[in-house]
Amino acid sequence: MPVYSIDKPIEVLLADSNTRDIRFFRKSLAEAGDSRFGVTCVKHLGDTIKRLDDESYDIVMLNPTLPDSKGFDTFISVRMHAPRVPIILLSKAHEEELAVKALQNGAQDCLVKGHIDGGQISRSIRFAIERHRIMADLEHSREKEHRMAYFDALTDLPNRQLFYDRLNQAVSHAQRYDEKLGLMFIDLDGFKNVNDTLGHECGDLLLKSVSERLKDCLRKSDTVARIGGDEFTCIVPDVKCLRNISVVAQKIIRSLARPFDINGNKVYISGSVGASIYPDDTENLEILIKNADMAMYNAKNNGKNNFQLYSGNKNKLLSRLVPAGKNIRTAQGHSSSHRQLIKAGR
Numbered sequence: 001m002p003v004y005s006i007d008k009p010i011e012v013l014l015a016d017s018n019t020r021d022i023r024f025f026r027k028s029l030a031e032a033g034d035s036r037f038g039v040t041c042v043k044h045l046g047d048t049i050k051r052l053d054d055e056s057y058d059i060v061m062l063n064p065t066l067p068d069s070k071g072f073d074t075f076i077s078v079r080m081h082a083p084r085v086p087i088i089l090l091s092k093a094h095e096e097e098l099a100v101k102a103l104q105n106g107a108q109d110c111l112v113k114g115h116i117d118g119g120q121i122s123r124s125i126r127f128a129i130e131r132h133r134i135m136a137d138l139e140h141s142r143e144k145e146h147r148m149a150y151f152d153a154l155t156d157l158p159n160r161q162l163f164y165d166r167l168n169q170a171v172s173h174a175q176r177y178d179e180k181l182g183l184m185f186i187d188l189d190g191f192k193n194v195n196d197t198l199g200h201e202c203g204d205l206l207l208k209s210v211s212e213r214l215k216d217c218l219r220k221s222d223t224v225a226r227i228g229g230d231e232f233t234c235i236v237p238d239v240k241c242l243r244n245i246s247v248v249a250q251k252i253i254r255s256l257a258r259p260f261d262i263n264g265n266k267v268y269i270s271g272s273v274g275a276s277i278y279p280d281d282t283e284n285l286e287i288l289i290k291n292a293d294m295a296m297y298n299a300k301n302n303g304k305n306n307f308q309l310y311s312g313n314k315n316k317l318l319s320r321l322v323p324a325g326k327n328i329r330t331a332q333g334h335s336s337s338h339r340q341l342i343k344a345g346r
Contacts, residue, residue: 008036009035009036009037009038010035010036010037010038010058010059010125010126010129011037011038011040011055011056011057011058011059012029012037012038012039012040012057012058012059012060012061012125013040013042013048013051013052013057013059013060013061014026014039014040014041014042014061015041015042015043015045015047015048015060015061015062015063015066015078016041016043016061016062016063016066016090017043017044017063017065017066017067018063021063021090021113022041025039025061025121026039026041027118028117028118028121028122029118029121029122029125031118032118032119032121032122035122035125035126037122037125040055040057043066043067044066044067044068044069045066045068045069045074045077045078046068048060048062048066048078049077049078049081052078052081052082052085057085058085058086058129059085059086059087059088059108059125059128059129060078060082060085060086060087060088061087061088061090061111061125062074062075062078062087062088062089062090063090063091064089064090064091064095064098064102071098072098072101072102075087075089075098075102075105075107076105079105079106079107083106084136086108086128086129086131086132087102087106087107087108087128088107088108088109088110088111088124088125088128089102089103089107089109089110089111090110090111090113091110091111091112091113092112092113092114093112093113093114093115099112108127108128108129108131108132109124109127109128111124149161150162150165152225152226154204154207154208154226155207155208155210155211155226156211157211157215157224157225157226157232158223158224158225158226159225159226159227160225160227160228162225163223163225163227163233163235166223166225166235167183167223167235167285167289168285170223170235170237171278171285173237174237174238174278174279179237179238179239180238180239180240180277180278180279180280181235181236181237181238181239181277181278181279182234182235182236182237182239182244182245182248182275182276182277182278183233183234183235183236183275183276183277183278183288183289183292184233184234184236184245184248184249184252184273184274184275184292184296185231185232185233185273185274185275185292185293185295185296186214186231186232186233186234186252186271186272186273186296187230187231187232187271187272187296187297187300188210188230188231188256188269188270188271189269189270189271189272189300189304189305190268190269190270191203191206191230191269192230194206194262194267194269198262198263198265198267201263202262202263202265202267205262205263206260206262206267206269207226207230209260209262210230210232210256210260210269211224211226211232213252213255213256213258214232214234214252214255216255217248217251217252217255218234218236218248219236221237221238222234222235222236222237223235233292234248234252236248239277242277242309245275245277245309246307246309249273249275249307250307252271252273253270253271253273253305253306253307256269256270256271257270257271257305270304270305271305272296272297272299272300272304272305272306273296273299273306273307273308274292274293274294274295274296274297274298274299274307274308274309274310275292275295275307275308275309275310276288276289276291276292276295276309276310277309277310281310291310292310294310295308295309295310295311296308
């Protein structure tokens with residue numbers, strides 16, 4: 001939204017079909033000594049929308065009764081079309097219910113025709129613009145805090161916390177509709193060598209490129225998350241058969257095997273992928289995560305650059321080493337001890 005100052009006129013779009021009221025508002029704003037105003041007048045909703053498309057305005061002063069639209073529909077049409085432009089409603093004394101409804105849905109102020117003077121109009125405009133700016137700043141801050149809490153700062157993928165939330169939701173959906181769910185763990189082979197030879201800046205660029213390739217391998221309904229370092233997870237809901245997971249895993253492996261162009265360097269890595277299936281392998285979320293993690297380490301131990309589906313028999317010894325928890329929120333604590341055990345021989 002444009003910033004106004006004494007040196008720059010406040011651009012007002014006045015939507016009103018009453019000629020007498022238009023003259024009054026124009027005269028009042030022209031005589032206002034505290035600010036300068038540029039006023040553009042339109043008489044129809046269609047013209048209002050077109051003006052908002054073609055030009056930039058600091059505020060809209062809107063009479064909800066226009067020749068081509070009436071009542072709350074007029075307000076909501078303008079509000080939906082230009083949500084970043086503050087609106088002052090110009091209502092009549094008997095339209096109190098309409099005014100309240102408009103204020104509840106984003107109008108910044110409501111002026112009652114016949115009960116205002118020029119000074120009130122000027123102040124209302126300036127205060128409405130400032131309130132709208134403050135609200136926009138607060139919304140931006142909330143969005144920023146949300147992204148910091150739930151998204152990885154480097155790759156902009158869901159982080160560990162959001163991964164747990166998404167997995168809980170996906171499992172609940174699978175339970176309700178009697179569906180299968182695939183959980184994949186992906187670890188990059190050779191990433192440490194990239195950091196050691198090209199530096200951490202190139203390593204970060206590589207992680208960003210990897211995240212884009214992983215997203216390209218999945219459906220919109222799937223979730224890919226970065227849970228730390230060079231490890232990623234994928235939640236694949238509505239798995240019809242085990243072959244579906246294998247197809248996705250092989251697609252990921254082929255994608256990661258293609259060279260990456262990092263600051264002019266051709267970089268080669270690969271991916272080790274492990275997966276477990278809900279509810280075939282377990283209905284316990286912590287164990288589901290642990291099983292996918294162990295399957296991924298089996299892939300690394302079997303030569304890397306391959307896919308392993310969790311097998312209860314194959315992982316029988318390792319399964320005894322980590323106590324099973326009762327819920328997903330305790331998974332982080334158990335997985336850390338499991339990782340220390342496996343990484344010692346990685």
